[in-house]
Amino acid sequence: MSELATMERYGELIEPATLRIQRLLPGPIDRVWSYLTQSELRRQWFAAGDMTMEVGSPVELVWRNDELTDPPGQRPAGSSAENRMQTRITELDPPRKLGIAWGETGAVSFELQPQGGEVLLTIIHSRVPDRARLMNFAPGWHVHLDILEALLTGGRAKPFWDEIHRLKGEYERRLPA
Template identity: 25%
Template sequence: MLGQIIKTSESDWQVRYERILPHPIHDVWTTITHPDLMQYWFTDIDMDFREGGTIKIYFRDQDKTLSTATILNIQAPNQFSYNWEGEQAVWDLVQIDSATTQLTLTYSKLSTEMVKRVPAGWHALLDRLDATLNGQRMRYPFGAEQDNAVLQQLQVRYANQLSEQYPDQESGKSVVLEKVFDAAPGKIWKALTDKGEMRKWYFDLSDFRAEPGFQFSFPGQGAKGEQYMHRCEVLEAVPERRLRYSWAYDGHRGYSVLTFLLKPEGGGTRLRLTHRGLETFPDGPDFQRESFQAGWTELITKHLDIYLKEN
């Protein structure tokens, strides 16, 4: 489950994560506050564990970057907070029962630029925290994971959340198209989700189901005849309202998310297509934003329009 991005003022943001962990509260407390365990889910840490004490955070990049934080509050085993170079982390633990803990992490005082980068990182760290609690002992290259596929996927998913909640934060690297069709939402939904109808205007899919978790693939061709195999997974499907699936390619790095939003308008339907995460793809001409923009424009404004008028 994604954390929740919240705009707290014109230039300040926070992200709030909640996890239910099947572990006693003292085990969770120890794992988030002891450097010998933090090295597995976070990074190498030196800590003067007292209010006002300093936390030295060592990145595992080539330069072995050092960053520092100041402890603000310690209330064992329920709250631990610190200021990290102007940003603030507050860990709250609540014991649900002797073997279960609710963890809430609120990471705040983020700038508009940092809210586009930070949420995915903390999400990944919380996943690693869970793995550490389950006994895994793995040291990750904190601060040197630019090509990490899992982080790329999380970045795109959080970009989706940010842009849909706050449209003014839409990345200039995304493709966004809108068109009002003289057709009911149900008819457009069928065009987007019925494999037989999709073949008439979209791609030649062997199968498709508008069910979260359903995976599908289909071939495609580049501008110079290059062959690509698309790999996709349905992430969300709300009939006649919203369809979202991932979009990637066999043998090529990158991960993106395609979203169709349907909204009744007048006697027809406004369709909004958003394709985010294009910056994670390679630099070749077929992966440029302009290529996707041209392709989606032709599919939506021409092929889908003709299909709806003829069917």
């Protein structure tokens, strides 16, 4: 059985306000890097938004989660079909690391490490301001990475919103209050 099949799929708190989640993905590293940095590829699993590849450059991330899986599942009442966030690149070491500001308070880093023909993607979301947001971010990253993995392996991801709902309960049990 490959490490991809046996790796822990759930995020974990590595500090009280810092979530780490990892996936072992099929390489090569440049392919995975393109899914992080190219708007048209990134929008297929996460959020659109053009990036000028230099530290300090602004980025507007645009989420349209209903478009990520077919079917999308049942979007929660009160959730928008589109969400936007202004951010900027805070760290850049192609094709190994991309850091972005997360709104006004947080930060997210994407780190890529080749492992044979596969690539370990580590996402660290730091300075999460409260548990309510953590309980949105953890299942969100989990499902977005499930979709990325399906894209890279030729698989099919489960309906986005249904998985978010299911995983919220899992993360409530898994992550300490």
